[in-house]
Amino acid sequence: MSSKRIYLDHSATTPVAEEVIEAMEPYFSEKFGNPSSLHSFGRESRDALEKSRKQIADFIGARPSEIIFTGVGTEADNLAIMGVAFSENAAFGTKNQRNHIITSKIEHPAVRETCKYLEKRGWKITWLDVNSEGLINPRDVENAITKETILVTIMHVNNEIGTIQPIEEIGKICAKHKVYFHTDAVQSYGKISINVKKMNIDLLSASAHKIYGPKGIGFLYVHQDVKIVPITHGGGHETGLRSGTENIPGIVGFAKATELASKNMKSEAERIGKMKDKLVKELLKIPGSRINGSKDQRIYVNINISFEGVEGEALLLRLDEKGIAVSTGSACSSKSLEPSPVLTAIGLKPEQAHGSLRITFGKENREEDIDYIAEQIKNVVGSLRKISPFKKNW
Amino acid sequence: MEQYNKKVMQHFLKPKNVGEIKNPDGVGKVGNLVCGDIMHVFIKVKEIKGKDTIYQIKFQTLGCAAAVATSDVVIDLAKGKTIQDALKITNQDVVRELGGLPAIKVHCSLLAEQALSEAIYDYMIKKGKKVPKELEEKHKRNQEHEKNFHDKFKCEK
Known part of the structure; x- marks a missing residue:
């Protein structure tokens, strides 16, 4: 750990x-x-x-x-x-x-x-x-x-x-x-x-x-x-x-x-929003990634992103090992073994929903950690793609 | 959700048996992309002391922590075993070796057992060996199980 x-x-x-x-x-x-x-x-x-x-x-x-x-x-x-x-x-x-x-x-x-x-x-x-x-x-x-x-x-x-x-x-x-x-x-x-x-x-x-x-x-x-x-x-x-x-x-x-919340709402929206945009930009550099849900009509704390050829629970647990706590809409992490109805409702194929990650920011998060977070996600996605039977030019 | 134990996490975080064998004697491919877990098991077989023995075995898996851990363990169990003994490995053996799995994840161990027996089946067919009746039946059951799993979760192949 x-x-x-x-x-x-x-x-x-x-x-x-x-x-x-x-x-x-x-x-x-x-x-x-x-x-x-x-x-x-x-x-x-x-x-x-x-x-x-x-x-x-x-x-x-x-x-x-x-x-x-x-x-x-x-x-x-x-x-x-x-x-x-x-x-x-x-x-x-x-x-x-x-x-x-x-x-x-x-x-x-x-x-x-x-x-x-x-x-x-x-x-x-x-x-x-x-x-x-x-x-x-x-x-x-x-x-x-x-x-x-x-x-x-x-x-x-x-x-x-x-x-x-x-x-x-x-x-x-x-x-x-x-x-x-x-x-x-x-x-x-x-x-x-x-x-x-x-x-x-x-x-x-x-x-x-x-x-x-x-x-x-x-x-x-x-x-x-x-x-x-x-x-x-x-x-x-x-x-x-x-x-x-x-x-x-x-x-x-x-x-x-x-x-x-009432006191900090405005300044936090600006501070976290900037941090989130920076991380989104970094994560989209990973091949085979896509943001789920509207980019504009969206709360400033939320990133939901799918990585092709990777399963979300595995991603979550390997990130946890690096000290990063996130969430996933993957079927494998749900009690029903079915993918998130929300991701299915916006038209994601089950295999895209399996590879989804939810990142939600809060007041303790700092901009200087963004590079570390992006790097760890990139490494873990890479490590899971390496053990997968699918070879694509990621 | 029920948590994974330490042993499962070890096999998931640091699997020892990942890889692809060039020119394998047998390959077992089970699961599918839509349903989430896919396992490929590759084997090399040679005669040792007069018996067909698995002397090289590797896996590649796309899936959750349980899928990776059960793949890694089924390889540990089968390595160096004669074909005859390897065919006796069940998903219960895999679960026991891992010290237990969350109830909802037990189906992953079944996938591991299937991937191994499918690799052996593939080897026997390729080499023109006589497939034992039980393995023939298991192969059929594996295909059926796959189909049922798809039907249950409305997946397409």
Whole structure:
């Protein structure tokens, strides 16, 4: 194992920032009260909870009462989709039911599997295609809307190829047709500025651990007019939408991480963007390589690249040995042995998807490491091509 | 995903038996590009103490860590063995030698067993030797297994 360790998998998770740990610290044992308690211990926690809620609401242009804290981003997606599908508004099983949901073929499993769950139980799901750039055409959304449509759920930034979907236009279309619009913003929150009112977003999911906050805390923004029911039942916390004692340290940490993201968003976009462009340029010098997904409509932290004649899991593990941590869409690294649906949806052949690598930058990455990273990737691709039975003029 | 053990990683990171043999006596080619893993096994055979013996054997593999590691180990197991003994090597032997594989990766060891037996089959056909009934059946099964694998994952050859 190399002594150098470079983490390039920030779309998987990020390290918790020092300032975030400091902000959370008092809420483990010093200020441990249950925010539902009426005494001073409870009030301390309640104050922290509501202050954090306001900070997060302000960041996305929402009202504090519209922020529902959840366990994780996946739970927020589940609540958004099932909460709307099970509401009286959907009137499932009646003559006037609205049991149609529009989504895309490149959603995160949290959305995809929730929609599949509903599909098996009688809901109608439209799975929209993306173009070869990995982008959804808003017109396809409009064409798919029927009088039975209750929800459109389209992610903001794709977790594998980093493409930024035209959610502002989709939001406008949904508002026009009076259909709820949910967006999974787990990969964009804290990286791209979001205003839920201006963007006509009715529901939005986010997660703290992607932005240097702790794991185990997410939120769902729910516009105050949205008819939604809980999927977790109990003591009626979070305006009845998510019962269970609130994770106060996590919530305080999420608010702090949001504050830091808001402060650094602009400068980081510039710094990381430059670094990313430099690495892309170097990697494309490797013969038989191609970038997957749009080059322009793409989040600045993401590179997704395929190398012909190389398998992604092997690439990942040999890079890991050099101290470089990345991710892959290869079938061999998935539980199902099938290649990434996202890469297949943008038209990659299975053998191209097998050789894909996802590199996602973050705040600890430095420009001076780019040459080393490029060199190691080049060496490892070369070493794997050498043991392969295919001889091409790489 | 389940992690690989140290031995698998050693064979994957530093395989000892990679290479191509010029003018091999037998070649076994299994797997395909679409499904991800491809293994080629090359053998040289000569008579030692009156028995046909594998005296040179190499592999080339495109695939995941398990595919490379199982290729490397099946070569270790077959090197210096008589054809008769080499044919007895199973994927279970490969997995045991590696000290275990994640459940989802066990199919890679099957590929290694197949690549070896296909190389021996190729050698016997080329030399006009009488192919034992079991090997003939295994060859058929190998071809069938390939086909099923393709059907299952909707791959084309």
